Amino acid sequence: MTLKLAxxxxxxxxxxxFxxxxxxxALRAQGRDVIDLSAGEPxxxxxxxxxAAAREALARGLTKYTPIGGTDVLKDAVVVKLQRDNGLAYGRTEIMASCGGKHSLxxxxxxxxxxxxxVVLPAxxxxxxxxxLVLAGAVPRVVETSVASGFKMSPAQFEAAIGxxxxxxxxxxxxxxxxxxYDAEExxxxGRVALQRRLLVISDDIYERLTARPVPHLGTLVPELRPRLVIVNSVSKSYAMTGWRIGYTAGPPELIRAMTTLQSQSTSNPSSIAQAGAAAALSGPxxxxxxxxxxxxxxxxxxVERFGAIADLRTATPTGAFxxxxxxxxFFGRRGPDGPVRTASEVRPVELRRGGLLQGAIDRRDGESEDDRVRVAPSLRGEACLLAQCREQRRAIPPLASGHLREQDAPVRAETDGGTVANGLELVGRDGQGGGENRDLDLELRKLVGVYRKEAWIPGCGCR
Structure with a gap:
C-alpha cells in the first residue's frame, strides 16, 4: 500500500x-574529520x-503548563528588551512566545x-x-539583489515588485x-513604500545584536507603521540558546490573539523551563x-581576509550576523571530479569528497534558479576551524580555478607537502604556485588546535 500524503x-x-x-x-560516522559550517549556531x-535561572525554575517546580503565549515574566522581559534595544514601547497583549523564531514566523x-x-521577499x-510562505498558501515575489547593491533591496525594486x-x-x-x-536611510x-502601499512589514530581527555597528529599527524610523509591523525575534543567536527554542513576536493585539489561538492547537506553550531562561537572558546582564x-x-x-586571497573567489564584507x-x-564551466561545475551545489561536493573537512550551506535565490553562491558560517567554531575551513577552500577551489584537475599518484595525506595538499590535488595560489601560504595556514592551525578545536572562551562572561 502506498501512503497518500497531503x-x-x-x-x-x-x-x-539540516x-x-x-x-x-554521516561523514563523521565514516571516520572523516568534518568541520560543519552549515548551521547558524554559536x-x-x-x-x-x-x-542558573532555568535551574531555579526546576527547583521551584515550575514544570507545568504555562499560558499558551508565554508567562507574564517572559512577556515583561520582552517589553524591557524592546524598549532598551529598539526604543519601542509594547505591552503584554502585543507579545507572545513560541518554540523558536522559526515557529514565530x-x-x-x-x-x-x-x-x-x-509577499515581497528580497533575495x-x-x-x-x-x-x-508556500505552506501558508502565499506566493513569494522574489526581488533579486546583487553584490553591487550590497545585497539590499532598493525602494524602486520594492515598488516594482508590488502587485x-x-x-x-x-x-x-x-x-x-x-x-x-540596511542603514537608517535605506x-x-x-518603510515609506510599505506605508504608502498599505503593506504589512514582517521584521525578522534575530541577528540584530550580532553586528559591527548598531542596526536601526524600522519601528522607530517609521513609527506610523506600528499597526502594520510584525517583529519576530528569539534568544537563539544572541544568547547562544539555539536548543532552548524560544522565539517571540511583537505586533498588533488582534494578530497576537490569532497566533495564540493557532498555537493552542499545535504546540501549546513553549517549555516552561526554557521560558525562565529566556526571561533571564533578555532582562539580565x-x-x-x-x-x-x-x-x-x-x-x-x-x-573575509582569507577568502580574499583565493583567486576568483569574490566575497562581500558582511555587516552583521555570522x-x-x-x-x-x-568556477562554473570548469571541470570537477564529476564533470563540469554548473552551480554552487556542485562546488561543495568537491570540498567534501576531496578535502573532507568542510561543509557549507547552499542558499538558492528561489525555487528554481541556479545558485551561484555558498553560504558558510565561519564564525561558529573558533580560529582553528576558521583556518581549517580556509585551508580546505584552498584544497577544493584552486584546481577548479586552473581549469582542470591535476591528479597526483600519492595517497591522501593529512597534511600539506609543499604544493600538494591532502586531497591529492596540486595547490595553485594567486601567483600560480603551490605551497607557501597554505603551509603558513597549517602552521597557524597546529598552534591553535589545542585551544580552539572544540570551543572558544570569552573570559569573564561565562560563555564557552
Whole structure:
C-alpha cells in the first residue's frame, strides 16, 4: 500500500541546512574529520546566569503548563528588551512566545496570509522563508539583489515588485545568508513604500545584536507603521540558546490573539523551563552578548581576509550576523571530479569528497534558479576551524580555478607537502604556485588546535 500524503507538501523542500548537517554527521560516522559550517549556531555556551535561572525554575517546580503565549515574566522581559534595544514601547497583549523564531514566523504566516496573497521577499534569503510562505498558501515575489547593491533591496525594486495581490514584505536585517544590514536611510525609504502601499512589514530581527555597528529599527524610523509591523525575534543567536527554542513576536493585539489561538492547537506553550531562561537572558546582564558579537566580528574579518586571497573567489564584507557569502560563479564551466561545475551545489561536493573537512550551506535565490553562491558560517567554531575551513577552500577551489584537475599518484595525506595538499590535488595560489601560504595556514592551525578545536572562551562572561 502506498501512503497518500497531503498535496501541499509536494511544493516544500526539506531544510537544506539540516540536510547538510546530516551529511556531515554521516561523514563523521565514516571516520572523516568534518568541520560543519552549515548551521547558524554559536559555538559559545549559554550564559551562566541564564542556566542558573532555568535551574531555579526546576527547583521551584515550575514544570507545568504555562499560558499558551508565554508567562507574564517572559512577556515583561520582552517589553524591557524592546524598549532598551529598539526604543519601542509594547505591552503584554502585543507579545507572545513560541518554540523558536522559526515557529514565530510560521505562526505569523499562517495567521496573516490567504491563498494567493503575495509577499515581497528580497533575495538572497533564508531558505525557510520561501517554503513557509508556500505552506501558508502565499506566493513569494522574489526581488533579486546583487553584490553591487550590497545585497539590499532598493525602494524602486520594492515598488516594482508590488502587485494587486501583494500584502506584505519580509525585512531581515542583518540578513541570513549575506550578513547585509540596511542603514537608517535605506530602512526609512523601504518603510515609506510599505506605508504608502498599505503593506504589512514582517521584521525578522534575530541577528540584530550580532553586528559591527548598531542596526536601526524600522519601528522607530517609521513609527506610523506600528499597526502594520510584525517583529519576530528569539534568544537563539544572541544568547547562544539555539536548543532552548524560544522565539517571540511583537505586533498588533488582534494578530497576537490569532497566533495564540493557532498555537493552542499545535504546540501549546513553549517549555516552561526554557521560558525562565529566556526571561533571564533578555532582562539580565548583556555584557556576554557584546563579547560574543565582538568575537564573531573578529572571526568574520579573518575569514573575509582569507577568502580574499583565493583567486576568483569574490566575497562581500558582511555587516552583521555570522555568515560569509562568497560568489563561486567564476568556477562554473570548469571541470570537477564529476564533470563540469554548473552551480554552487556542485562546488561543495568537491570540498567534501576531496578535502573532507568542510561543509557549507547552499542558499538558492528561489525555487528554481541556479545558485551561484555558498553560504558558510565561519564564525561558529573558533580560529582553528576558521583556518581549517580556509585551508580546505584552498584544497577544493584552486584546481577548479586552473581549469582542470591535476591528479597526483600519492595517497591522501593529512597534511600539506609543499604544493600538494591532502586531497591529492596540486595547490595553485594567486601567483600560480603551490605551497607557501597554505603551509603558513597549517602552521597557524597546529598552534591553535589545542585551544580552539572544540570551543572558544570569552573570559569573564561565562560563555564557552
Amino acid at each position: 498535496a501541499r507538501l509536494g511544493a516544500v523542500k526539506p531544510s537544506a541546512v 540536510a547538510m548537517a546530516a551529511e556531515a554527521a 559555538d559559545f555556551d549559554t550564559p551562566e546566569h541564564v542556566k 510560521f505562526n505569523a504566516f499562517q495567521a496573516l496570509f490567504d491563498p494567493g496573497d503575495e 538572497p534569503y533564508w531558505v525557510s522563508y520561501f517554503d513557509m 494587486p495581490r501583494t500584502v506584505a514584505v519580509i525585512v531581515n536585517s542583518p540578513s541570513n545568508p549575506t550578513g547585509a544590514a 530602512l526609512r525609504a523601504l 548583556q555584557d556576554c552578548v557584546v563579547a560574543m558579537a565582538e568575537e564573531f566580528e573578529r572571526r568574520r574579518r579573518l575569514v 555568515y560569509v557569502f562568497p560568489d563561486v560563479s567564476a
